[in-house]
Amino acid sequence: MSRLLADLPGSRVATTLTERSIIVQPVGAIEHHGPHLPLRTDALVAEAVTTAAVTRAAEQGLDVWQLPTLSMTKSDEHAWAPGTLWLSADTLLDVLRDLGRSIAATPAKKIVFVNGHGGNIALLQVVNRELRRRYGLQPFTMPAGIQRAGGGADGQPDEHGFGIHAGWAETSLVLHLAPDLVHPAEYARNVPETLEDFRHLGFNGRPVTFGWLSSDFGPSGVIGDPTGASAEAGAHLFEEGVGFVVEALGEVDRYPLLPA
Numbered sequence: 001m002s003r004l005l006a007d008l009p010g011s012r013v014a015t016t017l018t019e020r021s022i023i024v025q026p027v028g029a030i031e032h033h034g035p036h037l038p039l040r041t042d043a044l045v046a047e048a049v050t051t052a053a054v055t056r057a058a059e060q061g062l063d064v065w066q067l068p069t070l071s072m073t074k075s076d077e078h079a080w081a082p083g084t085l086w087l088s089a090d091t092l093l094d095v096l097r098d099l100g101r102s103i104a105a106t107p108a109k110k111i112v113f114v115n116g117h118g119g120n121i122a123l124l125q126v127v128n129r130e131l132r133r134r135y136g137l138q139p140f141t142m143p144a145g146i147q148r149a150g151g152g153a154d155g156q157p158d159e160h161g162f163g164i165h166a167g168w169a170e171t172s173l174v175l176h177l178a179p180d181l182v183h184p185a186e187y188a189r190n191v192p193e194t195l196e197d198f199r200h201l202g203f204n205g206r207p208v209t210f211g212w213l214s215s216d217f218g219p220s221g222v223i224g225d226p227t228g229a230s231a232e233a234g235a236h237l238f239e240e241g242v243g244f245v246v247e248a249l250g251e252v253d254r255y256p257l258l259p260a
Contacts, residue, residue: 024067167225
């Protein structure tokens with residue numbers, strides 16, 4: 001049985017979905033990923049993780065339904081690079097509100113955003129509250145896996161905690177999912193080592209955030225080090241991401257239904 005919501009006949013939506021159904025929306029991006037990765041890297045990863053997770057969650061008895069991937073999102077940090085297709089924060093917020101309004105017309109109450117692009121995080125957190133307040137939905141946002149920088153062991157480059165874009169992890173994932181789209185001859189390290197002495201300011205969980213463009217750290221658009229990336233590491237990261245999303249969907253399923 002297909003778990004793609006768009007495969008259902010319209011006449012069956014009201015009788016197939018229930019208030020316990022979980023609608024899963026993969027969210028990616030079409031943006032510059034250095035000279036070696038495709039523009040659709042974030043959309044590719046988000047969709048692949050979501051598809052595998054929804055299949056596995058359904059096999060475990062969850063009533064999960066996957067929406068078409070939302071690929072063009074808030075990527076203005078890469079707007080300087082040709083090929084990046086991005087929406088303003090206002091436009092994307094309107095799109096997500098309208099999506100919530102549409103889901104609210106079905107019996108389903110829970111919607112999950114599985115996000116593959118860091119530039120969407122803050123806006124999706126706002127949307128969670130908006131969809132809860134406006135339409136009585138129960139929205140959740142989760143990453144399509146856990147962001148991890150190369151640590152310098154087992155063939156990994158040492159990204160000093162700053163591997164966030166087109167570095168070791170993302171390159172490994174694409175080598176696993178679509179190796180024909182990767183250009184290893186173009187690998188180049190670009191780690192913002194000038195930030196190493198900062199205790200609070202930075203990426204990957206550091207508490208002080210700041211406005212930045214990917215070009216602030218050099219003209220390649222890379223923030224990390226793709227050297228040492230491998231399909232084997234990508235397969236491990238992919239399985240870890242799928243396992244995380246499946247487990248998180250189980251918690252979403254157990255989360256109590258609340259009145260609108």
